Structure formats: C-alpha cells, structure tokens
Amino acid sequence: MDLGHQRNGIIRDYEKLSFEYVPDVLIHREFQMQRLQTIFRPILHGIRRTAVLVGNVGTGKTATAKRFCQTMERYGRLSDCNIAHVVINCRQKRSEYTILHAILSYFDPNYPRRGIAQEEYVRSIQKHLSTRKMNMIVVLDEADIILKKGANDLIYTLTRLNEDYTENYSLSLIMISQRHLVGNLDQAALSTFCKSNVVTFERYNALELRDIIKSRVDLAFYPGTVSEECIDMIAEASAELGDARFAIELLESAGLITEEMGLTEMLPECIREAKNMTYSQGSNELRLSNLDLNRKLVLLAICRSMGENSYATSQDAETAYRIASEECNIKPKGSTSFWKYLKDLSAEGWIDQKSLVDPAGAGGRTTCIYVNDFPVKDLKLMIEKELNLIL
Numbered sequence: 001m002d003l004g005h006q007r008n009g010i011i012r013d014y015e016k017l018s019f020e021y022v023p024d025v026l027i028h029r030e031f032q033m034q035r036l037q038t039i040f041r042p043i044l045h046g047i048r049r050t051a052v053l054v055g056n057v058g059t060g061k062t063a064t065a066k067r068f069c070q071t072m073e074r075y076g077r078l079s080d081c082n083i084a085h086v087v088i089n090c091r092q093k094r095s096e097y098t099i100l101h102a103i104l105s106y107f108d109p110n111y112p113r114r115g116i117a118q119e120e121y122v123r124s125i126q127k128h129l130s131t132r133k134m135n136m137i138v139v140l141d142e143a144d145i146i147l148k149k150g151a152n153d154l155i156y157t158l159t160r161l162n163e164d165y166t167e168n169y170s171l172s173l174i175m176i177s178q179r180h181l182v183g184n185l186d187q188a189a190l191s192t193f194c195k196s197n198v199v200t201f202e203r204y205n206a207l208e209l210r211d212i213i214k215s216r217v218d219l220a221f222y223p224g225t226v227s228e229e230c231i232d233m234i235a236e237a238s239a240e241l242g243d244a245r246f247a248i249e250l251l252e253s254a255g256l257i258t259e260e261m262g263l264t265e266m267l268p269e270c271i272r273e274a275k276n277m278t279y280s281q282g283s284n285e286l287r288l289s290n291l292d293l294n295r296k297l298v299l300l301a302i303c304r305s306m307g308e309n310s311y312a313t314s315q316d317a318e319t320a321y322r323i324a325s326e327e328c329n330i331k332p333k334g335s336t337s338f339w340k341y342l343k344d345l346s347a348e349g350w351i352d353q354k355s356l357v358d359p360a361g362a363g364g365r366t367t368c369i370y371v372n373d374f375p376v377k378d379l380k381l382m383i384e385k386e387l388n389l390i391l
Contacts, residue, residue: 101113107128138158204238204239
C-alpha cells in the first residue's frame with residue numbers, strides 16, 4: 001500500500017528503529033552467526049547444545065541470538081525437525097521459578113504461577129518437549145544476574161533436562177552476558193558447557209557503525225531525508241562506545257527532533273541536540289563557567305563558524321575568534337595561543353579535530369573542528385549571554 005501521499009515527517013517506519021526489531025541480516029555479525037550455526041547443528045538430530053555469548057552493551061548479542069534461533073527454526077522446518085525457542089531476560093525474570101514458568105508459558109500461557117514445586121515445572125517441560133517431539137533453545141539474556149544469586153542448579157537442570165529420555169528431543173541453552181560466566185558457575189554446571197563454545201562480540205568500530213546506521217536509515221526513513229554527512233556524524237558520535245544501541249537511539253532521536261522542527265531533511269544540528277538529550281555529559285553551564293575568557297571566545301567562534309554545518313575549518317574559526325575578541329574589547333591572542341586553546345578545548349571534550357583534504361579543493365589539508373556533544377545554536381547563545389554579547 002502506497003502511503004507516500006500521507007507523509008508528514010521523515011520517518012516512514014518507527015518499528016525499524018526499535019530495540020526489539022531484529023533485521024533479516026545482522027551486519028558485521030556474520031562470523032558470530034556462523035559460529036552459532038556450527039555449534040548448534042547437532043540439535044537437528046536431537047542432541048542438546050550450549051553456548052555463552054559475551055560482549056559489551058550494544059554489540060549485537062541479543063539480536064544475534066534471536067536471529068540465530070529464528071534461522072534454526074527455519075532449518076528445522078526444512079529438515080522435518082521441530083525446533084522452537086524462547087528468550088528470557090533475567091533482569092525481568094530473576095528467580096529459578098519465574099524462568100521455569102516463562103519456559104512453560106511457551107507451551108501453556110495459563111500455567112499456574114504459584115503453588116507448583118520446581119520438580120513439577122521440570123516434569124511439565126519434559127512432557128511438553130516429548131509430546132511435541134521438540135528441540136527447544138532457551139536463551140537467558142543477562143544471565144550473570146541470576147548466576148550471582150546462585151542459580152547454578154537451574155543451569156544444571158536445564159542442560160540435563162532430557163537425560164532420562166531415550167527419544168532424541170532436547171533442550172539447548174544459550175546464555176548472554178557482558179562478562180565471562182565461568183567464574184559464576186560451579187563445577188556441576190560448568191561441566192555442561194564446552195569451553196570452546198564461548199562466542200565473543202567485540203565493540204563495533206566507526207565504519208561498522210556507519211554500515212549499521214545506513215541500513216537502518218534505508219529501512220526506517222524516506223529516501224533523501226538523511227544525508228551521508230549525518231550518517232557519518234552519528235557513526236563518529238557512537239564510535240567511542242562502539243555501541244549500536246546508542247547509534248540507533250541517536251538516529252531515532254535526531255529523526256524525531258527533525259520532525260518536531262518541521263524539517264524535511266535531518267540537519268547536523270538535530271544530531272547534536274539528540275546526543276545531548278540522549279547522553280548528557282553533566283552540566284554544560286558549569287563546564288562553561290570553568291573556561292577562561294579566551295577559551296570561551298574560541299568556542300564561540302567555532303559555533304559561529306559552524307552554523308548549521310557539521311564542522312568549521314580552523315581558518316574560519318580563527319577569523320571568527322578575532323572578531324569575537326573585538327566585540328569584547330580585548331586584544332586577540334596570536335595563532336600559537338589560538339592552537340593551544342583548540343588543544344585545551346579538545347582535551348576537555350568540547351570539540352573534536354580532524355585533518356582533512358582542503359574542502360575548497362586547493363590540494364592541501366586543513367583542520368576541521370567538530371562540536372558533537374551539544375547543540376551548536378544553544379551553546380552559541382549560552383556563551384553570548386554569559387559574555388553579554390546579546391543585545
């Protein structure tokens with residue numbers, strides 16, 4: 001159905017920006033997907049498997065686990081093998097009983113929550129698996145939370161669930177954590193895990209984040225509403241954390257700000273404001289008050305030079321600094337001092353600097369200056385107000 005005539009913003013599919021959305025293809029997680037498929041291939045023959053996924057927040061662990069399980073279900077249908085999965089967040093289900101109940105709820109949403117012994121939960125799960133001739137994959141997200149509370153018996157029980165059965169039906173287990181779990185497992189539980197079945201998720205780099213952002217832009221936004229420059233800005237802003245969740249949240253926030261402003265295309269300023277809203281780095285007013293006059297003037301000059309662009313050149317910023325100094329009736333410092341001020345502002349997190357090929361096409365290189373963590377227009381007004389430069 002063509003809804004183009006109903007367009008009233010730049011985002012055409014908000015669901016594609018949700019943390020719950022799992023793309024058909026997980027960019028830059030092909031190795032981890034292949035590793036999981038290798039580990040779990042035996043479940044197509046009714047043999048249980050286990051794995052641990054380890055990595056920082058936003059490195060794609062949960063999304064990879066979900067996409068992998070969906071892929072295995074599809075393989076199962078092609079191989080006449082009944083495979084199902086359930087994903088349980090251990091921050092929400094914090095006890096052995098609630099986790100067992102969550103597994104049973106897959107089969108019976110009305111299964112009683114209270115008054116049932118743990119052994120009965122286990123027998124019911126076994127019965128359902130046997131009756132349906134099913135191989136189930138249980139994913140325990142943030143598993144370290146329950147392990148810290150002493151859930152080793154649960155892990156052991158789940159991984160040994162079908163040992164009393166002669167049929168080739170099984171329950172396999174994937175545990176997801178930000179840190180390695182070996183230290184939290186006792187010997188009995190540890191014996192059910194192969195040490196080689198730990199799949200590591202490294203932080204994304206800027207180029208990988210750019211690919212992820214570009215993919216989400218193509219899925220979620222109308223064509224031509226998010227420029228390559230804006231995609232680059234979001235990737236750079238997210239690269240320090242290596243966090244795809246932050247990148248996607250930043251993209252969504254910038255899109256919503258763009259729509260709130262009534263714009264038909266995302267601007268760099270929308271991204272700066274979104275980053276400030278998403279992860280504020282403390283009181284910028286207090287940080288600003290700690291700068292001396294010349295550094296405030298250099299920062300003001302950078303803001304004025306940037307305007308609505310993504311960066312200012314060092315030449316333009318130095319010229320604007322001299323003008324701002326004259327407005328304050330002080331003598332501007334020389335180029336050596338100006339570059340020292342740039343270095344200080346960079347060290348304090350106000351700006352970033354990159355040496356790029358001269359945008360004017362002169363063939364040389366120039367220093368480009370970025371303000372990534374605060375809306376430039378707001379920062380400009382804040383400095384002008386403090387320096388009494390607003391009439």
